[in-house]
Amino acid sequence: VVTHYSLVTGPYSRGFHLITDEVLNVVDSWPASGMLQVFIQHTSAGLTINENADHTVRHDFALFFDALAPEYKEGLLHDMEGPDDMPAHIKSTLSGVMVSIPIIAHKPALGTWQGIYLCEYRNKAPRRHLIISIIH
Amino acid sequence: VVTHYSLVTGPYSRGFHLITDEVLNVVDSWPASGMLQVFIQHTSAGLTINENADHTVRHDFALFFDALAPEYKEGLLHDMEGPDDMPAHIKSTLSGVMVSIPIIAHKPALGTWQGIYLCEYRNKAPRRHLIISIIH
């Protein structure tokens, strides 16, 4: 059995944002055992799981990702929507657009230091649509 | 309940290819609510979800990925199968080999601009084997 919830959130500034609580709060009933999946319906944003405590980690993520997929790279053809658009698509594939977490004893079995990130890769982003699914 | 379908496709040229229709067409019955997972059984190809409209996006993906994992990098040991082989393994891990999409109202809840890419990382690829799974 799979149950879905909708979450519309943001707009967020360009960067990496902890949305664990936002995601978990939309689920009104947790099975004893199951899987939680979060999916973002966009191609210039992403989802990942990473460190939930020190905000400098999110700062450094932006630094690294901007270096991995730089703007104004020679040879790029897709620039209609601005120089941040194509790098945003690349970053979305590098981080992925979904995370999946076991549910044990009625809650998501995240590690102590794990949180869910919304990765906003556009300079001027719209609100983002996510689907949260519970498999049990 | 999990139902699997098999898809053997290609060979595709090196690059990024939209296979959304190919994938969806093998599923002969969609549950009202569920999850769709696509898995590629290879280590030098990948799957990802990204922009489904402008073909220049797929061109630029190839450009970016070739720069991220260049051939003839100093120190590489694994070159028996040619200089494109080890970068293909790296790219496969960077994009991943599976995508998972919610099924809502009898169809995959992809965003407006999302499509499924088969990422072919080899110069001269064989046909590729995929498994399409429906969880409901």
Add this chain to the structure above:
Amino acid sequence: VVTHYSLVTGPYSRGFHLITDEVLNVVDSWPASGMLQVFIQHTSAGLTINENADHTVRHDFALFFDALAPEYKEGLLHDMEGPDDMPAHIKSTLSGVMVSIPIIAHKPALGTWQGIYLCEYRNKAPRRHLIISIIH
């Protein structure tokens, strides 16, 4: 129905390690049809699926990933736990922390050359906690 198993393993040395057998051995009952998911509860290690035969592939993975997310990058703020910590977080997001594999005919439908890697990104790692989930 989702059944979970726990696997505590390592410590592993920094690098990429094949753990397919370790993972499969904790599952004591395989459904005829289902999904296997493996999740690592850490932010400085990862999981991926890649080549299971030639050990030089794992050597070259380390080489590539160290170049993708180098230590001592200018502008990094998060260095309290040492210079390998922030690159470890980045690599964890690049590889991901979960893999999901179809189960067909009572076994995981990995391709001939596919194995499960534990990616250890820290210089001096603790034991790592994994959750193995069977959906059927």
